[in-house]
Amino acid sequence: MAQLDEHCAAELRQLESQNLRRSLRVSARRAKSAVLIEHDGQKFVSFACNDYLGLRNHPKVTAAGTLTAAKFGAGAGASRLVTGNHPFYAPLEAQLAAMKGADAALVFGSGYLTNLGVIPALMQKGDVIFADKLVHACIIDAAQLSGARLIRFKHNDMAHLEALLKEHREESPNALIVTDHVFSMDGDVAPLEAIAALADEHDCWTMVDDAHGLGIVKSRVAIDIWMGTLSKSAGVYGGYVCGSRTLIDFLISTARSFVFSTGLPPALCASAIAALEVLDREPERGERALEHARRVTRALGLPPAQSAIVPIMFGTPEAALAASEKLKQRGLLAIAIRPPTVPAGTARLRLAFSAEHSDAQVNALIAALKKIL
Ligand SMILES: Cc1ncc(COP(=O)(O)O)c(C=O)c1O
Incomplete structure (x- = not known):
């Protein structure tokens, strides 16, 4: 134990000396x-x-959560595949799918857990992931977890993405291009139309992280996989992915952060439903x-x-x-x-x-x- 503390203390001193201790x-x-x-x-x-x-503090959003917790209890009780799939999931997922113009949606515990579940479910060793240089850390973690080869293109640089696709796409059976929609630390927006066109040309799947775009920046570009969070614009908590019915059915059986994690509490889902209604209206x-x-x-x-x-x-x-x-x-x-x-x-x-x-x-x-x- 003393040695563990010594190790941690030395690392902390190092961070402190670089002004990076948090x-x-x-x-x-x-x-x-x-x-x-x-x-x-x-x-x-x-x-x-x-x-x-x-x-976050809209009266309809807070009331929905409070009333639901009083009526249905605080927790989901189990993972969704066991007994945690309470009646608030279906309407929430229908709203999310409609918002993104997708067939179906799947709600996860958080946005981080969504990326950590979706990417490794789809991609594996031998596949290739092309990711913008500035994508969120959880996309990088997910890509590394998947075992696929991760290739980064310069931020929003479509010429660089195209060059990398020409060089590396053929090496792998499956390829995914992934980007944030709105970049979390820069606030700029990805050129989704150009990304979708390159994906089409080079036979890649597309995935967009809309964590910071919901309700702020809209896009009509056809993307295979939209994911996002219910914790920012929606003011509550949770993550989601939208796509085809088949994709969602596949993820229900294979996304490990979905399968092996407890469902979100009913109150959170009820608040998210109310938040999305306000967002829409x-x-x-x-x-x-x-x-x-x-x-x-x-x-x-x-x-x-x-x-x-x-x-x-x-x-x-x-x-x-x-x-x-x-x-x-x-x-x-x-x-x-x-x-x-x-x-x-x-x-x-x-x-x-x-x-x-x-x-x-x-x-x-x-x-x-x-x-x-
Ligand atoms: C771009 C992006 N994706 C995903 C996440 C993770 O979402 P959550 O906070 O719901 O885990 C964040 C959160 O900071 C984010 O900025």
């Missing part, structure tokens, strides 16, 4: 506001949460979050925001941390994102906008950023 802070949010947060006991307006549509929520982001990029002379996420680049972890601290002194919370979450030399503040931010709150952020920058 620590947990208590963040409390009251139901009455989507964007006010108590972080380490201090009150802030948060530009750090992924609740883009402000649905009130598209202006997404437009408002996007408009806040665009106002900030205009004011700071940055390229126009493509989503509700705006990165402000600082380069070094120290500079990003210092900027985050200065915003905190003004009552504004924006988290410094450092390697390994982002590539070395690209530490940044990641700003995330919500439909629930007021114009005055966004103005205060702009004024503070202008001073800092």
Whole structure:
């Protein structure tokens, strides 16, 4: 034990010396506001949460969860294949499939678990996965778990993807091109039409992670596999995949993070159903979050925001941390994102906008950023 602690302490010292040690802070949010947060006991307006549509505390979303927990209990009781497939799954999956124009959907425990289940179920040793350089960590973990060969193409660079397809596609029976729709740390959008065209030409399957796009950035491009999360725009928790009926049937039997994990509690699914209904009926929520982001990029002379996420680049972890601290002194919370979450030399503040931010709150952020920058 002492040796284990010594090992961990040495690793921690190493992280600390690079400004890369992370620590947990208590963040409390009251139901009455989507964007006010108590972080380490201090009150802030948060530009750090992924609740883009402000649905986390929508009365219909919270009421659905509360009533359902009271009536159906707190937990699912077992994995979905045993006795955990409660009656809230079918309507939720029907909503998700309809939203993505797919035949069917399957809900997992989280977005991370979705990628970790879907990719290794489909791909194996001898296959090849082409992934954008900036895809989320759980796609990389899933690709590595699958045993398939992982080839990264330069971020959103279709000429590079095409060159790699020409060089490597023929070597494997099955090939998958995978990308984020909206990139979580950069806020830009993948060229899905071009990706789908290349996939068609080179006989590859396509998979898109829409974790940060739901309700904000729409796409009509035909993609084989859409996945996403219920924890960001939908304001609740859980992950999902949408595709053909046959794909979903296959995943029910083969995705290990689905088969061997307990189902989501009924209350979470009921809240997600309510959230997706609001999301569908009130598209202006997404437009408002996007408009806040665009106002900030205009004011700071940055390229126009493509989503509700705006990165402000600082380069070094120290500079990003210092900027985050200065915003905190003004009552504004924006988290410094450092390697390994982002590539070395690209530490940044990641700003995330919500439909629930007021114009005055966004103005205060702009004024503070202008001073800092
Ligand atoms: C692009 C992307 N995919 C997947 C996930 C994982 O989703 P979840 O938080 O539901 O596990 C995240 C979460 O940070 C993400 O940003």
